Amino acid sequence: MTTLASSPNTHVTMAEKIELIDQLAARARILPVITINREQDILPMADALAAGGLTCLEVTLRSELGLTAIRVLREQRPELSVGAGTVLTRQMLAEVEAAGAQFVVTPGVTLDLLEAGVDSPLPLLPGTSSASDIMLGYGLGYRRFKLFPAEVSGGVAAIKALGGPFNSVRFCPTGGVGAKNILSYMALPNVMCVGGSWMLDNEWIKNGDWQRITEESRAALALLG
Template sequence: MAVTSLTALQVMRDAPVIPVIVLHDVRYAVPLARALVAGGIRMLEVTLRTPEALDCMRAIAVEVSEAVVGAGTVRSPADAEAAARAGARFAVSPGFTPALGRACRDQGLPLLPGTATGSEIMAAQEEGFSALKFFPAVQAGGAAMLKAWQGPFGDVVFCPTGGIGPGNAADFLALPNVACVGGSWLVPGDALAQGDWARITQLAREAVALRI
Protein backbone atom coordinates (compact mmCIF):
# COMPACT_ATOMS: atom_id res chain seq x y z
CA MET A 1 0.00 0.00 0.00
CA ALA A 2 1.24 3.47 -0.84
CA VAL A 3 2.03 5.53 2.24
CA THR A 4 0.81 9.10 1.95
CA SER A 5 -0.66 11.81 4.14
CA LEU A 6 -1.83 13.84 1.16
CA THR A 7 -5.42 14.79 0.52
CA ALA A 8 -6.88 15.54 -2.88
CA LEU A 9 -7.26 19.19 -1.88
CA GLN A 10 -3.59 19.41 -0.95
CA VAL A 11 -2.67 18.04 -4.37
CA MET A 12 -4.92 20.56 -6.08
CA ARG A 13 -3.84 23.58 -4.05
CA ASP A 14 -0.08 23.05 -4.18
CA ALA A 15 0.27 25.04 -7.43
CA PRO A 16 -2.08 26.59 -10.00
CA VAL A 17 -1.31 23.90 -12.60
CA ILE A 18 -0.90 20.13 -12.49
CA PRO A 19 1.07 19.14 -15.59
CA VAL A 20 -0.41 16.30 -17.62
CA ILE A 21 2.66 14.32 -18.69
CA VAL A 22 2.93 11.64 -21.39
CA LEU A 23 6.31 9.89 -21.39
CA HIS A 24 7.56 7.33 -23.90
CA ASP A 25 11.13 7.08 -22.61
CA VAL A 26 12.13 6.56 -18.99
CA ARG A 27 15.37 8.47 -19.62
CA TYR A 28 13.39 11.70 -19.73
CA ALA A 29 11.48 11.12 -16.50
CA VAL A 30 13.99 12.30 -13.91
CA PRO A 31 15.37 15.38 -15.73
CA LEU A 32 11.82 16.42 -16.61
CA ALA A 33 10.70 16.11 -13.00
CA ARG A 34 13.71 18.10 -11.82
CA ALA A 35 13.00 20.82 -14.38
CA LEU A 36 9.38 21.15 -13.27
CA VAL A 37 10.31 21.19 -9.58
CA ALA A 38 12.91 23.88 -10.29
CA GLY A 39 10.09 26.00 -11.69
CA GLY A 40 7.89 25.49 -8.64
CA ILE A 41 5.67 22.62 -9.82
CA ARG A 42 5.82 19.56 -7.55
CA MET A 43 2.60 17.65 -8.28
CA LEU A 44 3.33 15.68 -11.46
CA GLU A 45 0.63 13.68 -13.20
CA VAL A 46 2.26 10.96 -15.32
CA THR A 47 -0.47 9.45 -17.45
CA LEU A 48 -0.90 5.72 -17.89
CA ARG A 49 -1.04 6.13 -21.67
CA THR A 50 2.28 4.51 -22.55
CA PRO A 51 3.95 1.20 -21.66
CA GLU A 52 6.78 3.16 -20.02
CA ALA A 53 4.57 5.19 -17.67
CA LEU A 54 4.96 3.02 -14.57
CA ASP A 55 8.74 2.86 -14.94
CA CYS A 56 8.79 6.65 -15.31
CA MET A 57 6.76 7.08 -12.12
CA ARG A 58 9.06 4.71 -10.30
CA ALA A 59 12.16 6.61 -11.41
CA ILE A 60 10.74 9.95 -10.33
CA ALA A 61 9.58 8.58 -6.98
CA VAL A 62 13.01 7.16 -6.24
CA GLU A 63 15.26 9.90 -7.62
CA VAL A 64 13.40 13.20 -7.25
CA SER A 65 12.44 13.52 -3.60
CA GLU A 66 11.06 17.04 -4.06
CA ALA A 67 8.48 15.84 -6.58
CA VAL A 68 5.14 14.25 -5.77
CA VAL A 69 4.44 11.85 -8.59
CA GLY A 70 0.87 10.91 -9.41
CA ALA A 71 -0.78 8.63 -11.92
CA GLY A 72 -3.14 9.96 -14.57
CA THR A 73 -5.60 8.13 -16.78
CA VAL A 74 -6.34 5.73 -13.91
CA ARG A 75 -9.41 3.83 -15.06
CA SER A 76 -9.56 0.62 -13.01
CA PRO A 77 -8.64 -0.89 -9.65
CA ALA A 78 -5.75 -2.65 -11.39
CA ASP A 79 -4.44 0.72 -12.59
CA ALA A 80 -4.61 2.08 -9.05
CA GLU A 81 -2.75 -0.90 -7.64
CA ALA A 82 -0.03 -0.72 -10.28
CA ALA A 83 0.40 3.03 -9.79
CA ALA A 84 0.73 2.66 -6.03
CA ARG A 85 3.36 -0.04 -6.46
CA ALA A 86 5.27 2.30 -8.78
CA GLY A 87 5.38 5.01 -6.13
CA ALA A 88 2.45 7.19 -7.15
CA ARG A 89 1.06 9.31 -4.32
CA PHE A 90 -2.16 10.47 -5.97
CA ALA A 91 -4.39 9.42 -8.84
CA VAL A 92 -6.34 11.25 -11.52
CA SER A 93 -9.06 9.65 -13.61
CA PRO A 94 -10.97 10.72 -16.73
CA GLY A 95 -14.14 9.36 -15.08
CA PHE A 96 -15.39 7.71 -11.92
CA THR A 97 -16.75 4.41 -10.67
CA PRO A 98 -17.34 3.35 -7.07
CA ALA A 99 -14.94 0.44 -7.57
CA LEU A 100 -12.18 2.82 -8.63
CA GLY A 101 -12.86 5.05 -5.65
CA ARG A 102 -12.61 2.11 -3.27
CA ALA A 103 -9.43 0.85 -4.88
CA CYS A 104 -7.73 4.22 -4.56
CA ARG A 105 -8.72 4.43 -0.90
CA ASP A 106 -7.38 0.90 -0.34
CA GLN A 107 -4.09 1.93 -1.92
CA GLY A 108 -3.85 5.20 0.01
CA LEU A 109 -4.13 7.27 -3.17
CA PRO A 110 -6.04 10.55 -3.05
CA LEU A 111 -8.21 10.48 -6.19
CA LEU A 112 -9.32 13.32 -8.45
CA PRO A 113 -12.22 11.61 -10.25
CA GLY A 114 -13.28 12.92 -13.63
CA THR A 115 -16.76 14.43 -13.98
CA ALA A 116 -18.52 16.25 -16.80
CA THR A 117 -22.20 16.36 -15.73
CA GLY A 118 -24.25 17.12 -12.66
CA SER A 119 -25.19 13.45 -12.28
CA GLU A 120 -21.52 12.44 -12.31
CA ILE A 121 -20.73 15.01 -9.63
CA MET A 122 -23.54 13.67 -7.46
CA ALA A 123 -22.36 10.08 -7.97
CA ALA A 124 -18.84 11.03 -6.89
CA GLN A 125 -20.17 12.92 -3.87
CA GLU A 126 -22.20 9.89 -2.81
CA GLU A 127 -18.88 8.06 -2.51
CA GLY A 128 -17.33 10.87 -0.46
CA PHE A 129 -15.46 12.76 -3.19
CA SER A 130 -15.82 16.55 -3.35
CA ALA A 131 -12.48 17.51 -4.98
CA LEU A 132 -13.07 16.60 -8.60
CA LYS A 133 -11.57 16.82 -12.04
CA PHE A 134 -13.77 18.53 -14.67
CA PHE A 135 -12.98 16.79 -17.95
CA PRO A 136 -12.92 17.52 -20.82
CA ALA A 137 -13.26 21.05 -19.50
CA VAL A 138 -13.51 23.21 -22.61
CA GLN A 139 -15.50 20.67 -24.59
CA ALA A 140 -17.91 20.07 -21.67
CA GLY A 141 -18.88 23.72 -21.22
CA GLY A 142 -15.75 25.46 -19.98
CA ALA A 143 -15.74 28.26 -17.44
CA ALA A 144 -19.43 28.98 -18.07
CA MET A 145 -20.35 25.47 -16.92
CA LEU A 146 -18.26 25.81 -13.78
CA LYS A 147 -19.97 29.12 -12.99
CA ALA A 148 -23.36 27.43 -13.38
CA TRP A 149 -22.32 24.68 -10.96
CA GLN A 150 -21.39 27.13 -8.19
CA GLY A 151 -25.01 27.26 -7.04
CA PRO A 152 -26.04 23.59 -6.81
CA PHE A 153 -22.52 22.34 -6.09
CA GLY A 154 -21.11 25.06 -3.89
CA ASP A 155 -19.34 22.47 -1.73
CA VAL A 156 -17.30 21.05 -4.63
CA VAL A 157 -13.92 22.23 -5.94
CA PHE A 158 -12.62 21.38 -9.38
CA CYS A 159 -9.45 20.85 -11.37
CA PRO A 160 -10.60 21.52 -14.94
CA THR A 161 -8.51 19.71 -17.54
CA GLY A 162 -8.84 19.40 -21.30
CA GLY A 163 -8.37 22.22 -23.77
CA ILE A 164 -6.69 24.47 -21.21
CA GLY A 165 -3.50 26.38 -21.97
CA PRO A 166 -1.77 29.63 -21.11
CA GLY A 167 -4.37 31.59 -23.09
CA ASN A 168 -7.38 30.56 -20.99
CA ALA A 169 -5.98 29.10 -17.73
CA ALA A 170 -6.42 32.37 -15.85
CA ASP A 171 -10.13 32.46 -16.75
CA PHE A 172 -10.63 29.14 -14.99
CA LEU A 173 -8.35 29.94 -12.06
CA ALA A 174 -10.34 33.11 -11.33
CA LEU A 175 -13.43 31.02 -10.47
CA PRO A 176 -14.01 30.40 -6.75
CA ASN A 177 -14.74 26.70 -7.27
CA VAL A 178 -11.48 26.04 -9.16
CA ALA A 179 -8.44 25.06 -7.10
CA CYS A 180 -6.09 24.43 -10.04
CA VAL A 181 -6.11 23.42 -13.68
CA GLY A 182 -4.51 20.52 -15.50
CA GLY A 183 -2.66 20.94 -18.74
CA SER A 184 -0.04 19.49 -21.02
CA TRP A 185 1.44 22.80 -22.16
CA LEU A 186 4.11 22.73 -19.46
CA VAL A 187 5.76 19.78 -21.24
CA PRO A 188 5.81 20.57 -24.99
CA GLY A 189 6.72 17.59 -27.12
CA ASP A 190 9.56 19.37 -28.88
CA ALA A 191 11.10 20.61 -25.62
CA LEU A 192 10.93 17.09 -24.19
CA ALA A 193 12.47 15.53 -27.31
CA GLN A 194 15.30 18.07 -27.31
CA GLY A 195 15.92 17.87 -23.58
CA ASP A 196 15.25 21.59 -23.28
CA TRP A 197 14.85 21.51 -19.52
CA ALA A 198 15.42 25.26 -19.16
CA ARG A 199 12.36 25.95 -21.31
CA ILE A 200 10.25 23.57 -19.23
CA THR A 201 11.45 25.22 -16.02
CA GLN A 202 10.47 28.61 -17.43
CA LEU A 203 7.02 27.34 -18.41
CA ALA A 204 6.60 26.00 -14.87
CA ARG A 205 7.55 29.38 -13.40
CA GLU A 206 5.02 31.09 -15.65
CA ALA A 207 2.38 28.61 -14.53
CA VAL A 208 3.08 29.28 -10.86
CA ALA A 209 2.67 33.00 -11.55
CA LEU A 210 -0.93 32.34 -12.68
CA ARG A 211 -2.07 32.00 -9.08
CA ILE A 212 -4.80 34.52 -8.43
Protein backbone atom coordinates in the same frame (compact mmCIF):
# COMPACT_ATOMS: atom_id res chain seq x y z
CA MET B 1 2.10 19.52 5.62
CA THR B 2 0.56 16.11 5.95
CA THR B 3 2.38 13.53 3.88
CA LEU B 4 0.81 12.42 0.61
CA ALA B 5 2.22 8.95 1.09
CA SER B 6 0.39 6.42 3.20
CA SER B 7 1.10 2.89 4.31
CA PRO B 8 -0.99 0.39 2.33
CA ASN B 9 -2.25 -0.95 5.65
CA THR B 10 -3.30 2.44 7.00
CA HIS B 11 -6.97 3.37 6.77
CA VAL B 12 -7.40 6.92 5.53
CA THR B 13 -10.86 8.46 5.75
CA MET B 14 -12.45 10.32 2.86
CA ALA B 15 -12.26 13.54 4.88
CA GLU B 16 -8.53 13.03 5.33
CA LYS B 17 -8.09 12.34 1.63
CA ILE B 18 -10.02 15.49 0.73
CA GLU B 19 -7.65 17.42 2.98
CA LEU B 20 -4.67 15.82 1.26
CA ILE B 21 -6.03 16.85 -2.15
CA ASP B 22 -6.58 20.40 -0.89
CA GLN B 23 -2.98 20.54 0.34
CA LEU B 24 -1.74 19.22 -2.98
CA ALA B 25 -3.81 21.73 -4.94
CA ALA B 26 -2.63 24.64 -2.81
CA ARG B 27 0.97 23.61 -3.33
CA ALA B 28 0.61 22.89 -7.04
CA ARG B 29 -1.80 25.51 -8.41
CA ILE B 30 -0.82 24.08 -11.80
CA LEU B 31 -0.62 20.29 -12.12
CA PRO B 32 1.46 19.32 -15.16
CA VAL B 33 0.08 16.29 -16.99
CA ILE B 34 3.03 14.20 -18.14
CA THR B 35 3.29 11.37 -20.65
CA ILE B 36 6.68 9.67 -20.80
CA ASN B 37 7.70 8.16 -24.14
CA ARG B 38 11.45 7.76 -23.50
CA GLU B 39 12.93 6.54 -20.25
CA GLN B 40 15.84 8.97 -20.52
CA ASP B 41 13.35 11.87 -20.32
CA ILE B 42 11.97 11.00 -16.89
CA LEU B 43 14.40 12.81 -14.63
CA PRO B 44 15.32 15.79 -16.84
CA MET B 45 11.66 16.52 -17.54
CA ALA B 46 10.77 16.42 -13.85
CA ASP B 47 13.80 18.54 -12.99
CA ALA B 48 12.90 21.11 -15.65
CA LEU B 49 9.36 21.42 -14.30
CA ALA B 50 10.59 21.65 -10.70
CA ALA B 51 13.12 24.32 -11.62
CA GLY B 52 10.20 26.34 -12.95
CA GLY B 53 8.27 25.86 -9.71
CA LEU B 54 6.02 22.94 -10.66
CA THR B 55 6.73 20.25 -8.08
CA CYS B 56 3.45 18.28 -8.09
CA LEU B 57 3.37 16.02 -11.12
CA GLU B 58 0.65 13.86 -12.66
CA VAL B 59 2.37 11.05 -14.54
CA THR B 60 -0.13 9.44 -16.89
CA LEU B 61 -0.43 5.80 -17.78
CA ARG B 62 -0.95 6.71 -21.44
CA SER B 63 2.41 5.11 -22.23
CA GLU B 64 4.02 1.86 -21.10
CA LEU B 65 6.61 3.89 -19.18
CA GLY B 66 4.09 5.46 -16.80
CA LEU B 67 4.63 3.04 -13.91
CA THR B 68 8.40 3.11 -14.46
CA ALA B 69 8.39 6.90 -14.30
CA ILE B 70 6.43 6.90 -11.06
CA ARG B 71 8.86 4.44 -9.46
CA VAL B 72 11.93 6.34 -10.66
CA LEU B 73 10.65 9.70 -9.47
CA ARG B 74 9.57 8.39 -6.08
CA GLU B 75 12.98 6.81 -5.56
CA GLN B 76 15.18 9.55 -6.99
CA ARG B 77 13.14 12.73 -6.51
CA PRO B 78 11.47 12.24 -3.11
CA GLU B 79 10.99 15.99 -2.71
CA LEU B 80 8.39 15.97 -5.51
CA SER B 81 4.73 14.98 -5.16
CA VAL B 82 4.17 12.31 -7.79
CA GLY B 83 0.72 11.12 -8.77
CA ALA B 84 -0.68 8.77 -11.37
CA GLY B 85 -3.05 9.88 -14.11
CA THR B 86 -5.20 8.06 -16.67
CA VAL B 87 -6.07 5.39 -14.10
CA LEU B 88 -9.01 3.53 -15.63
CA THR B 89 -9.58 0.38 -13.56
CA ARG B 90 -9.27 -1.11 -10.09
CA GLN B 91 -6.26 -3.12 -11.33
CA MET B 92 -4.50 0.02 -12.55
CA LEU B 93 -5.18 1.64 -9.19
CA ALA B 94 -3.48 -1.28 -7.46
CA GLU B 95 -0.52 -1.01 -9.83
CA VAL B 96 0.07 2.69 -9.20
CA GLU B 97 -0.23 2.14 -5.45
CA ALA B 98 2.49 -0.52 -5.72
CA ALA B 99 4.63 1.83 -7.83
CA GLY B 100 4.55 4.45 -5.06
CA ALA B 101 2.13 7.01 -6.45
CA GLN B 102 1.05 9.58 -3.86
CA PHE B 103 -2.27 10.51 -5.45
CA VAL B 104 -4.45 9.27 -8.29
CA VAL B 105 -6.31 11.09 -11.08
CA THR B 106 -8.85 9.49 -13.41
CA PRO B 107 -10.34 10.83 -16.68
CA GLY B 108 -13.82 9.59 -15.80
CA VAL B 109 -15.66 7.41 -13.31
CA THR B 110 -17.04 3.93 -12.89
CA LEU B 111 -18.72 2.75 -9.74
CA ASP B 112 -16.10 0.02 -9.32
CA LEU B 113 -13.20 2.46 -9.56
CA LEU B 114 -14.84 4.95 -7.20
CA GLU B 115 -15.43 2.19 -4.64
CA ALA B 116 -11.82 1.08 -5.00
CA GLY B 117 -10.77 4.67 -4.37
CA VAL B 118 -12.75 4.76 -1.13
CA ASP B 119 -10.81 1.72 0.10
CA SER B 120 -7.44 2.93 -1.19
CA PRO B 121 -5.06 4.80 1.13
CA LEU B 122 -4.36 7.22 -1.72
CA PRO B 123 -6.42 10.35 -2.40
CA LEU B 124 -8.26 9.94 -5.68
CA LEU B 125 -9.41 12.81 -7.89
CA PRO B 126 -12.15 11.44 -10.15
CA GLY B 127 -12.68 12.86 -13.61
CA THR B 128 -16.14 14.13 -14.46
CA SER B 129 -17.89 15.87 -17.31
CA SER B 130 -21.46 15.81 -15.97
CA ALA B 131 -23.60 16.42 -12.91
CA SER B 132 -24.52 12.72 -12.91
CA ASP B 133 -20.87 11.70 -12.56
CA ILE B 134 -20.45 14.14 -9.69
CA MET B 135 -23.51 12.70 -7.95
CA LEU B 136 -22.11 9.18 -8.33
CA GLY B 137 -18.91 10.22 -6.58
CA TYR B 138 -20.67 12.52 -4.14
CA GLY B 139 -22.69 9.63 -2.78
CA LEU B 140 -19.46 7.85 -1.87
CA GLY B 141 -17.95 10.86 -0.14
CA TYR B 142 -15.96 12.49 -2.94
CA ARG B 143 -15.91 16.28 -2.92
CA ARG B 144 -12.98 17.03 -5.23
CA PHE B 145 -13.14 16.30 -8.97
CA LYS B 146 -11.25 16.86 -12.19
CA LEU B 147 -13.43 18.46 -14.87
CA PHE B 148 -12.29 16.73 -18.06
CA PRO B 149 -12.09 17.66 -20.85
CA ALA B 150 -12.70 21.07 -19.36
CA GLU B 151 -13.12 23.28 -22.39
CA VAL B 152 -15.16 20.74 -24.36
CA SER B 153 -17.36 20.16 -21.28
CA GLY B 154 -18.36 23.80 -20.95
CA GLY B 155 -15.28 25.32 -19.33
CA VAL B 156 -15.71 28.27 -17.00
CA ALA B 157 -19.47 28.45 -17.59
CA ALA B 158 -19.93 24.79 -16.65
CA ILE B 159 -17.96 25.14 -13.43
CA LYS B 160 -19.97 28.21 -12.46
CA ALA B 161 -23.22 26.34 -13.10
CA LEU B 162 -22.10 23.25 -11.19
CA GLY B 163 -21.27 25.41 -8.19
CA GLY B 164 -24.99 25.89 -7.56
CA PRO B 165 -26.12 22.35 -6.74
CA PHE B 166 -22.64 21.23 -5.62
CA ASN B 167 -21.51 24.07 -3.38
CA SER B 168 -19.09 21.89 -1.39
CA VAL B 169 -17.37 20.53 -4.50
CA ARG B 170 -14.15 21.96 -5.95
CA PHE B 171 -12.61 21.23 -9.32
CA CYS B 172 -9.29 20.84 -11.11
CA PRO B 173 -10.20 21.68 -14.73
CA THR B 174 -7.96 19.88 -17.23
CA GLY B 175 -8.13 19.66 -21.00
CA GLY B 176 -7.87 22.81 -23.07
CA VAL B 177 -6.52 24.85 -20.16
CA GLY B 178 -3.52 27.01 -21.01
CA ALA B 179 -1.90 30.40 -20.68
CA LYS B 180 -4.78 32.17 -22.45
CA ASN B 181 -7.55 31.01 -20.11
CA ILE B 182 -5.90 29.91 -16.84
CA LEU B 183 -6.83 33.14 -15.06
CA SER B 184 -10.50 32.74 -15.95
CA TYR B 185 -10.51 29.32 -14.33
CA MET B 186 -8.47 30.23 -11.28
CA ALA B 187 -10.74 33.19 -10.56
CA LEU B 188 -13.60 30.81 -9.79
CA PRO B 189 -14.08 30.04 -6.08
CA ASN B 190 -14.76 26.36 -6.77
CA VAL B 191 -11.54 25.86 -8.75
CA MET B 192 -8.66 24.65 -6.56
CA CYS B 193 -6.00 24.25 -9.27
CA VAL B 194 -5.73 23.48 -12.98
CA GLY B 195 -4.11 20.68 -14.91
CA GLY B 196 -2.39 20.96 -18.25
CA SER B 197 0.54 20.19 -20.48
CA TRP B 198 1.08 23.41 -22.40
CA MET B 199 4.52 23.80 -20.78
CA LEU B 200 5.50 20.39 -22.19
CA ASP B 201 5.55 20.89 -25.94
CA ASN B 202 6.41 17.63 -27.71
CA GLU B 203 9.15 19.25 -29.79
CA TRP B 204 10.86 20.65 -26.71
CA ILE B 205 10.83 17.21 -25.12
CA LYS B 206 12.02 15.51 -28.31
CA ASN B 207 14.92 17.97 -28.60
CA GLY B 208 15.77 17.93 -24.90
CA ASP B 209 15.05 21.65 -24.60
CA TRP B 210 14.62 21.43 -20.84
CA GLN B 211 15.43 25.09 -20.28
CA ARG B 212 12.43 26.07 -22.42
CA ILE B 213 10.19 23.86 -20.28
CA THR B 214 11.56 25.53 -17.15
CA GLU B 215 10.92 28.97 -18.61
CA GLU B 216 7.37 28.09 -19.66
CA SER B 217 6.64 26.58 -16.24
CA ARG B 218 7.91 29.69 -14.50
CA ALA B 219 5.87 31.90 -16.84
CA ALA B 220 2.73 29.85 -16.18
CA LEU B 221 3.05 30.32 -12.43
CA ALA B 222 3.87 34.00 -12.88
CA LEU B 223 0.45 34.47 -14.48
CA LEU B 224 -1.09 33.57 -11.13
CA GLY B 225 0.89 36.27 -9.29
